[in-house]
Amino acid sequence: xxxxxxxxxxxxxxxxxxxxxxxxxxxxxxxxxxxxxxxxxxxxxxxxxxxxxxxxxxxxxxxxxxxxxxxxxxxxxxxxxxxxxxxxxxxxxxxxxxxxxxxxxxxxxxxxxx
Numbered sequence: 526x527x528x529x530x531x532x533x534x535x536x537x538x539x540x541x542x543x544x545x546x547x548x549x550x551x552x553x554x555x556x557x558x559x560x561x562x563x564x565x566x567x568x569x570x571x572x573x574x575x576x577x578x579x580x581x582x583x584x585x586x587x588x589x590x591x592x593x594x595x596x597x598x599x600x601x602x603x604x605x606x607x608x609x610x611x612x613x614x615x616x617x618x619x620x621x622x623x624x625x626x627x628x629x630x631x632x633x634x635x636x637x638x639x
Contacts, residue, residue, distance in 0.1 A: 568614050579605075
């Protein structure tokens with residue numbers, strides 16, 4: 526796949542960016558990482574100063590949404606951004622769209638400004 530196609534694909538799915546207090550958690554073993562944003566095909570998580578993730582690594586874990594729903598995910602780390610202390614994970618299987626829409630609905634109810 527050409528880089529241009531890859532960049533377009535990243536924009537094909539609706540993405541929710543979370544306010545600090547509303548962030549879901551990404552659980553990998555005993556570690557918990559705040560989820561900065563989520564789409565059907567990817568998540569971006571906040572990393573601590575010392576992290577063990579590397580570009581291209583496959584990660585597996587559970588995303589626990591504020592709604593109480595959980596989804597097991599697996600994906601490849603496609604970007605690590607030092608300036609934001611975050612990494613982006615491209616998922617092998619989609620997060621159900623119903624989960625994404627429910628999250629959006631809950632945020633709109635709480636903030637009514639997204």
